[in-house]
Amino acid sequence: MTVALEARAKAKQTLALTSNYAAAYAAKAADVDVIAVYPITPQTTIVEKISEFVDEGELRAQLIHVESEHSAMSAVVGAAAAGARTFTATSSQGLELMHEVLHIASGLRLPIVMAVPARALSAPISIHGDYSDVMNTRDTGWITLIAASAQEVYDSIIQAYRIAESVLLPVMVAYDGFLMSHTTEAVELNDEEEVRKWLPRRLDRPNLLTPEKPITMGAFAMPDYYYEIKYQVQEALLGSLDKVVEADREYGKAFGRSYGIVQSYRLEDADYIVVAYGGASWGNAREAVDEARRRGIKAGALRLRVWRPYPAEEVAKALAGVKAFAVVDRAIAFGAPAGGPVYIDTVTALRMRGIDTPGLSVIHGIGQRSMFVEDFVKVFEMLKDGERNKTVYMGLKL
Amino acid sequence: MKVVYRAIWDLPVEELFASGHRACAGCGPAIAMRWITKAAGPNTIVVNATGCMEVTTTQYPETAWMLPYLHVAFENAAAAASGIEAAIRTLSAKGLWRAGKTNVIVIAGDGGTYDIGLQALSGMLERGHHVLYILYDNEAYMNTGIQRSGATPKYAWTTTTPVGKAIRGKVQEKKDIMGIVMAHRVPYAATATIANLLDMTNKIKTALEYTEEGPTFLHILAPCPPGWRYPEELTVEMARLAVETGYFPLYEYDHGKVRLNPPTSQIAADPKRKKPLRDWLKLQGRFAHLTDAEIAELEREVAANLAYLSALAKAFS
Numbered sequence: 001m002t003v004a005l006e007a008r009a010k011a012k013q014t015l016a017l018t019s020n021y022a023a024a025y026a027a028k029a030a031d032v033d034v035i036a037v038y039p040i041t042p043q044t045t046i047v048e049k050i051s052e053f054v055d056e057g058e059l060r061a062q063l064i065h066v067e068s069e070h071s072a073m074s075a076v077v078g079a080a081a082a083g084a085r086t087f088t089a090t091s092s093q094g095l096e097l098m099h100e101v102l103h104i105a106s107g108l109r110l111p112i113v114m115a116v117p118a119r120a121l122s123a124p125i126s127i128h129g130d131y132s133d134v135m136n137t138r139d140t141g142w143i144t145l146i147a148a149s150a151q152e153v154y155d156s157i158i159q160a161y162r163i164a165e166s167v168l169l170p171v172m173v174a175y176d177g178f179l180m181s182h183t184t185e186a187v188e189l190n191d192e193e194e195v196r197k198w199l200p201r202r203l204d205r206p207n208l209l210t211p212e213k214p215i216t217m218g219a220f221a222m223p224d225y226y227y228e229i230k231y232q233v234q235e236a237l238l239g240s241l242d243k244v245v246e247a248d249r250e251y252g253k254a255f256g257r258s259y260g261i262v263q264s265y266r267l268e269d270a271d272y273i274v275v276a277y278g279g280a281s282w283g284n285a286r287e288a289v290d291e292a293r294r295r296g297i298k299a300g301a302l303r304l305r306v307w308r309p310y311p312a313e314e315v316a317k318a319l320a321g322v323k324a325f326a327v328v329d330r331a332i333a334f335g336a337p338a339g340g341p342v343y344i345d346t347v348t349a350l351r352m353r354g355i356d357t358p359g360l361s362v363i364h365g366i367g368q369r370s371m372f373v374e375d376f377v378k379v380f381e382m383l384k385d386g387e388r389n390k391t392v393y394m395g396l397k398l
Numbered sequence: 399m400k401v402v403y404r405a406i407w408d409l410p411v412e413e414l415f416a417s418g419h420r421a422c423a424g425c426g427p428a429i430a431m432r433w434i435t436k437a438a439g440p441n442t443i444v445v446n447a448t449g450c451m452e453v454t455t456t457q458y459p460e461t462a463w464m465l466p467y468l469h470v471a472f473e474n475a476a477a478a479a480s481g482i483e484a485a486i487r488t489l490s491a492k493g494l495w496r497a498g499k500t501n502v503i504v505i506a507g508d509g510g511t512y513d514i515g516l517q518a519l520s521g522m523l524e525r526g527h528h529v530l531y532i533l534y535d536n537e538a539y540m541n542t543g544i545q546r547s548g549a550t551p552k553y554a555w556t557t558t559t560p561v562g563k564a565i566r567g568k569v570q571e572k573k574d575i576m577g578i579v580m581a582h583r584v585p586y587a588a589t590a591t592i593a594n595l596l597d598m599t600n601k602i603k604t605a606l607e608y609t610e611e612g613p614t615f616l617h618i619l620a621p622c623p624p625g626w627r628y629p630e631e632l633t634v635e636m637a638r639l640a641v642e643t644g645y646f647p648l649y650e651y652d653h654g655k656v657r658l659n660p661p662t663s664q665i666a667a668d669p670k671r672k673k674p675l676r677d678w679l680k681l682q683g684r685f686a687h688l689t690d691a692e693i694a695e696l697e698r699e700v701a702a703n704l705a706y707l708s709a710l711a712k713a714f715s
Contacts, residue, residue, distance in 0.1 A: 033488040034481060060492065062484035067521030071477035074470055074518070078445065078481030081468050084489060086481075104470055203494065209466045209482065211441045211497040216461035218452075218469030225458050 017187040019180040019279075022150040023115040023173070024049035025187070026157035027087040028059045029195040030113075034079035035087045036064040036072040040094040041127045042117045042177040047089065069094035073101035073112075080110040081209040081217055085161065085201075088112070091177055092119035095133040099140070102170075106141025106233055108217055109207055111164030113157060116174040117181035118278070118330075120367040128368030129177030131278065134307075135331040135341040141233045143171040143240050144308040148263075148279040150185040152305075155257050158190070161199050162247040167240040168205065169233070174307075178368060179280040190255050198254050241309045262314045263303040265289055270300025271323040272383040275315070275346060277304045280371060281328050281364075288376030299380045304342065312349035319350060319357045324383045326360040328376070339363045339391035360387055364394040371395065399588070399650055399659070402603040403596050410436040419462035421454040424630025426620035426637065427507070427534045429592040431455070434505065434532060435465060437602040442501040443468070443482055447475035447510030450541040450622075451534065473514040475504045476522035479529045487528075501606055504531040508549035509539045512573050523582035526612045530605045533575065533615070536622035544625045548573040551645075552699070553692055555684040556625075566687055571699070579615045580651045587615040588650040588659075593637035597648060597659060619646045627683025639678040644700045647707050656710045666708045675700055 017025065024046050027035065035054075037047040053059035062079075066072045069090050076086040090098060095116060105112050118134045120126040134144065143163060147153045153175050160171035175181065209217060221229055244261055252258030265286045267273065272292075276285040285301035292299035302318050304311065319325050329340030338344050343361035350357055362379055365371045375394050382392065403409050414435035421428040427450055435442070443466045446452045452469045455462035470478045483502045489495035504522075506515055511533040522529060538556050539545040546556040552571045555561050559568040579587045586608040590598035598618060605614035621636040623629070628636055640646040641661060648659040658666055665672045675697045679685040688696075 033492070034484045036477075036481060036484075060488065062488045064480055064484050065525060066477060066480070067517060067524075071474060071480070071518050071521055074474035074477035075481035075484070077470055078468065078478035079485035080481075081478075082443070082482045082485035082489070083494070084481075084485035086485075100471060101474065108470075201494065209443055209468055211443070211466055211500055214440075214464060214466045216456050216463050216467045218446075218467075219456040219458040219461065220453050220469075221458045229458075 012191060013189045014186055015189060016184045017150055018045065018182055018184050019147070019150040019153040019175050020045040020117060020182070021049050022154040022187045023089060023157055024053065025189055026154045028053050029190060029192045030085060030158055030161045030199055031196050032059070032061050032087040033084035034062050034064065034076065036066045036075035036079070037088050038066050038069045038072045038090065038094060040069070040091050042119055042129070042181040043089045043091040043094065045181070046115060069097040070101060073098040073105065076112050077101060077105050077108065077110055080112050081108065081207070083203060083205070083208050083210065086112050087114070089115040091117050092121055092133045095137065096121065099137070102137055102140035102142060104218070105170045107229070109168040110170060111161070111168055112170040113160045113164055114170065114172050115153070115157060116172055117177040118174050119177040126367040129179055130366050130368060131174070131329070131331040134172070134174045135333070137172065138308070138341065141169065141237055142308060143167070143169055143237065143244065145171065145173045145305060146277045146307055147173060147175040147305070148282040148303060150180065150187045151257065152259060153180070154187050154189070155251060155255070155259070158195055158199070159247045159251050162250070163240065163243050165202050167236055167243050168207070169236055169240060176278045176280050194254065237309050241306065241311060244306055259305050261306040261311045262318065263305060264318060265301040266293070267300040267302065267318055269298055271298040272380050273300045273302055273319060273322055273325040274376060274379055275302045275304065275325060275327040275342070277307065277342060278330060281330065284371055284373050284376045285328065287373040288380060291373065291377045292380040295377070297380050297384050307342065310345050310349060312352065315346060315349050316353045316355055320355045322357055324358045324360065324388060326362050326379045326383055328362045328364055328379065330365040332363055332366065339393065358388040361391040362394055363391065369395045399600050399604040400607060401600055403599050406595065409599060410439070412436065414440060414464040416462045416464060419455045420457060421450065422624060422630070424623040424633045426592050426622055426633045427451050427536060429633070430534045430618050430620045431505070433592070433595065433599055434503070434602060437599045438501050438503055438606060440465060441497060441499065442503055445470070445475045445479040445482065445502065445504045447504070447506035447515055448472035449507035449510055450536070451505060451507070453541055472510055474518050475506045475510060475515060476518040476531060479504045480522050480525065480527045483527045483529050501609070502529045504529060506531070506533060508533065508535045508537060509547045512548035512575055520582065523579065523584055523613045528609045529613050530609050531613065531615045533617045534620040535617060536620050536625055538625050540622050540625040549575070552696065553685065553688055555687065561687045576617055576651070583654070584613050584615060585611040586650070586652055589617045589619070589646065589648050591619040591637040591641055591646060591648070593634045594641060594648060601650070625684070628681050632681060636678070636681065639673065642673045643675045643678045644672045644704050645675060645678060647704060649707055649711070654714060656707070656714045658707060658711050666704050669701070
């Protein structure tokens with residue numbers, strides 16, 4: 001504890017950073033060895049900042065200027081297999097191009113960390129933010145955190161290395177493209193030496209590629225083994241929630257900031273709860289809670305900080321017994337029984353526990369369509385007026 | 399090329415590619431794997447693209463590889479190898495790599511190199527990673543059942559270029575992959591076959607030595623009995639004839655210089671020493687439908703390619 005307090009006392013620098021720069025500073029603090037990144041909006045300023053760190057000699061790492069995102073993920077897979085601490089970042093089409101290798105990274109149990117400023121998908125091409133790209137990675141076996149501030153991006157990426165290297169699964173830290181990636185906030189940076197002490201090297205992984213102990217990685221599995229290997233990924237991913245909690249708690253002790261796996265706002269006596277993720281939605285939801293309460297609605301808000309594994313217990317605990325909830329999704333699950341991908345997860349989490357709190361799927365902020373606080377207040381009013389069991393496309397011009 | 403092995407008894411005895419793998423009888427690529435691993439030695443990491451060699455050698459929980467081995471996917475072996483090489487460099491600088499000097503070798507088939515993996519290969523060559531990329535060329539997607547690739551020769555039958563009434567076999571010519579690699583101005587690139595053993599193993603040694611400077615490349619012709627449709631005992635003979643007929647010239651690109659190797663150099667100097675292409679074609683079911691006119695056309699193309707390479711060797715000697 002004394003050590004932890006000293007670490008906190010050693011702090012620290014507070015800089016005005018975008019979430020992208022915060023991500024780059026976090027990767028530097030983690031003393032990553034290999035970075036492979038390909039430029040894409042709105043990710044690009046991460047790789048620009050990291051290039052500065054490497055070229056200035058502030059970060060002792062190999063920066064691979066790959067020729068595509070597919071190669072970016074492939075290169076960090078190779079580097080992580082050889083035991084390097086790795087980092088990459090992308091958005092949108094880049095994440096789609098990586099998709100094949102995302103499954104391989106988790107199947108090979110490699111502790112890769114990736115930042116994803118979330119962006120809409122083509123066509124039509126849009127450089128603006130929503131979470132369509134992140135939601136498409138749902139079944140890739142990655143642990144996925146969704147941050148709501150630049151400070152949280154910084155802290156989550158450092159925590160992500162602790163999580164990834166203990167669970168042996170890759171971790172993605174997502175956040176709002178543009179609304180966070182390109183907006184500046186105050187970020188308190190940790191002492192880098194302290195971060196490195198907090199993230200000791202693990203050179204004893206069983207899945208390491210070295211002539212010292214030759215192993216075959218990426219083998220071919222027939223029907224007699226394939227299922228068990230994939231089941232182990234499922235087991236590890238579900239079990240990782242405890243590690244996420246633990247990493248966050250330990251981080252809090254060492255550096256004074258922690259977040260939990262869900263965050264709540266004025267839930268104590270709430271009748272109606274809006275579930276949200278990402279910075280803009282969370283900010284709006286909290287403002288709307290205050291406004292709705294001024295209008296006489298007992299409103300509350302819940303933020304998912306972890307999307308995979310889905311924090312089902314915590315969400316169920318918050319939503320059991322309230323009159324109704326809504327999930328505001330910034331992505332569309334095309335053709336699904338409800339429009340919002342996280343809404344579908346949430347309803348499933350409740351039903352799997354026999355909870356029948358009625359819900360509303362709200363789609364908003366698609367292609368960075370402006371989301372106003374008043375829109376979120378309206379969601380509370382709809383819930384109060386008995387709107388249930390349907391999908392609402394907010395902000396749509398028809 | 400540096401001559402490390404002067405005779406067959408100089409070649410390494412230690413086996414690093416185990417028997418008992420599931421490749422076909424008479425598999426040309428499997429012969430290549432055996433000699434690649436012998437020449438490279440145990441301090442080597444192999445990155446294998448999806449393909450015959452990956453599928454037949456790594457069936458869980460067994461493996462034929464006595465070296466550290468990674469398979470990621472089809473199109474990205476060069477990118478994964480870039481990452482491994484970068485990892486070794488950084489970890490060595492930080493004192494965290496304990497295995498000492500380690501070779502990184504990509505092994506990929508023609509589909510994984512000419513076609514789907516070309517972008518990753520180009521990126522790796524352009525960035526100058528210290529990696530040896532070995533293409534084993536059996537001239538089609540044999541793993542999925544003999545479909546045409548950019549490496550399949552003109553007129554060859556494959557399951558996606560069947561011999562029909564309207565179109566008879568592959569329409570296009572084989573891609574000049576060596577030309578593409580040489581255009582990246584790498585320190586070293588060479589062709590080889592599993593029949594010319596000393597030439598191949600010395601080229602592997604040379605290429606590995608030059609990876610100190612940057613990426614190197616080997617194009618190894620490795621015949622495939624079911625794909626080319628010849629009796630499996632003829633695999634080595636098929637590779638030998640491919641060279642002796644001038645179809646597959648042996649040559650090196652060494653720091654900007656082009657050099658023909660024997661027996662290609664002798665054939666080029668004295669075309670009378672060149673065996674008729676027909677001798678090679680007639681042994682293969684994939685060319686069984688060829689007319690005399692088509693054979694004559696292929697023979698002219700072989701001669702033109704030899705003339706082109708001779709001119710390159712003369713211009714860049």
